[in-house]
Amino acid sequence: MRKNIKYKITILLSFLLMTTTAFETKRNDNSKIKPWHLGIQLWTFHLYPFITAIEKADSCKIKNIEAYSGQPIGGIYTDSFNVNMSDKSKIFVKTILAQKKMKLHYWGVLNPSGKKEWNKIFEFAKQMGIKVLVAEPLKEDLDYADSLAGIYSMKIAIHNHPKPAPYWEPQLVIEAMNKHPNIYACADIGHWERSGLNPVECIKLLNGKIIDVHLKDVDEFNNIDANNKILGKGIINLNGIFEALKKQKYTGQITIEHEQDWLNNVPGVKENVKWYSNEMNKLFSSNYR
Template sequence: MMIRNATLSRRLMVPAVVLIVSSAAQAQPQIPDDAKIGGFAIGCQAYTFNRFTAFEAIEKTAQAGGKVIEFYPGQALSPEERDLKVGHDQPEAVIAKLKSKLDEHGLVAVNYGVVGVPNDEEGARKVFEFAKAMGMRAITTESVDAIDVLEQLAKEYDIAVAFHNHPSRPDNPDYKVWDPNYIAELVKDRDERLGACADTGHWARSGLNPVDCLKILKGRIISSHLKDLNEMGRSGHDVPYGTGVCDIAGVLDELKAQGFEGNISIEYEHDWENNVPGVAQCIGFVRGYTR
């Protein structure tokens, strides 16, 4: 059963936790200025192009005008080497091939996820080793059960951990990461490298106002899966920024006000076979952002 927007709006107006801390991004390597558009490091979550390979995702991100990319585990590497996959459990050769392709198209790999991280140091370390070898600044996950290991390795590797949100699951009350108050409480006493990957579209699918959610997580926004939807609720689908209900200008205003230094990943989950034009329109919106 869908949660009523009015109830959620009242809840967000008086958040359970509001964090006012130094930006988590300050602990991370800075994204080069030449990878920024409209003041933001913007590109794609490779899942936008999950009908294609990682090499094709790089090509399409560059074609749309993006400067950074976030990889996810399991995507086939290239049309010629579909047996190789992106991921922390793949041969080291995958890293060299990805880096070469990124250099060819002038892109910077910034994040890895959404990836499940095991609650044991040996297994979790493989994820961090992959991110380090790729020169990434953050890991995107929903593995809150592994938070102690994640915090330990975030400090050791100086790599941030961004907890991502999918939509709420009324049939599964144990799924809590959709709620920004839960994430804020989860990380409030943790190392500053731990924070949130703000998925604005999934917040809207949960009936939440994305700008209010960002305010709840002030100082802990590591990255964003920035989406605009044609309507609130679970049936909403991605549309170019500025044409939907997510108040993308307001989101950018809030990120700017918070001194956000992370990356924006466009995760355009619509028109799967031909979504480069929609992605390009999103990048164009950010390029024109002048506030």
């Protein structure tokens, strides 16, 4: 009798252990799929100096920044965000970002004119803690830029301005990435829509090679002058894009680039953040308890 009871207890404990282990495995598998970091391209606030743009981004509760070249620093600093920034300005920018717990890992869109400029860009990026250079490289510089990216442990993300820009369609980006392991894609979905391309299909073509997404919505297809819209109020299939990115196990940044109401666009950015957060909750709800 005691043997039977002992046997039953052993079976029960084994079953509970197996159940717990299965649950833990499932939970750990799900935890690998996380919502993407939300950032903002500071071109959204290009009418203001860098320090004001940072304040605006912070007021929208965005902590990931994609800087662009040429934005005045502001305050007592007379130079701009670029490779020629003074050491004092570099220290100031890194200090204010640290105080606000913001990360500056992306910078672009860059248009280097040759190898000498690429050298300056990588050295400046290293000093600022930047990880991804969003750019439209000259095709003759691809080998050199890719090599530097490997040396500096950075990545280059090729951006697509509307046609007839050099990388306006995915196939052109794919050709540039060929045999260049450190070159990826920055998917500007609004510009694809403006160029008469289906952004969802473009995302699929660049499967696994996207590292930045410029998130926006527009009001017209195949018109390079199409107007920006609040996310979800334009014509872009944003949810289809999110689904495609999730399927690819995307791990890069989603970067809001809001291009309307330039003098008072904080309310629009906040509306975009709220919409995006709601969509992410729905998209990833099955992975969280």
